[in-house]
Amino acid sequence: MSRTFPLKAALTVSAVVFLSACSNVQKQGVFSQAEVEHHDIRPTFSHALEREEWLANEYRKYLATKGNKAFAVYWDGLGYPSASGYSDDKLSMTIARKEALRLCQAYSQSQRQYCVIEDEKGTDREPLRSTDFPKEVIAYRDADHWQEYVSTRGHKAIAGNQSGIKAGSKGASQAEAEQKALEQCRENASYVSLDCYIIASE
Structure with a gap:
């Protein structure tokens, strides 16, 4: 019988905390003119x-x-927004912009490259050496999940896609751990990034 190592719990707790925070403080609906004046945007x-x-x-x-x-918007030929994509917690602003544009383009379902970065914010958090991690580690939370995987004993697997690490699992065998990790990855991934694969396993 397979068991999930702390990554799944971490993902679940993070989601609950995030949703709770949003429900408590986040407004809904269009912005007022006074609100948009607080943001340095076009x-x-x-x-x-x-x-x-x-x-x-x-x-x-x-x-x-x-x-x-970073936050990106797809503007159609008439100048109306039809899709958006955003990224957060990334290891660098370069990665943040790239991921926001990629998601925006994917959600637009268009071949035309009409996505534009409309807002971005950086952090002074100490950067990590990308050479210490797999290429799927594009966010600080991914680095935390990778460290959890490395420190876990027994048969284990960690899965993700180009949007980062999405799941990790333990199992009675390496194959079982991989299967469970892939299933969890598909549950956690957005519909535009369902191409889950095993990043590492033992």
Whole structure:
């Protein structure tokens, strides 16, 4: 019978804490003019936040996140926003911008490269050496999950995709641990990043 090592619990707790925080302090709906004036963003984006509720709600979620982060918007040929993507807690601003643009493009389901970074914020957190981790470690939380995997004994597996580490599991055998990790990864991944694979296992 397989067991999940602390990564799954960490992911679950993080999600609960994040959702609880959002439900307590995060507003919903379009921005007022007074609200957008507090943010250093383009007028076009400001106006969209005042009239597009779905975009305003996504941006509010982004504002509640921390670390190196970026928010991208897909503008169609008529200048209207039709998709967005954001990243947070990344190891660098370069990674944050790249991931926000990638997610924005994926959600747009368009071949045209119309996504634009509309907001970004950095952090002074001490950078990590990327050579110490697999390429899937693109966020500080990924690094924490990787360290949990390394310190776990027995048959184990850790899975993810290009958006980072998504799951880890223990099992009676290496194969069982891998299967469980992949199942958890698919549950945790967004629908635009379902290409889960095993990053490491023993």
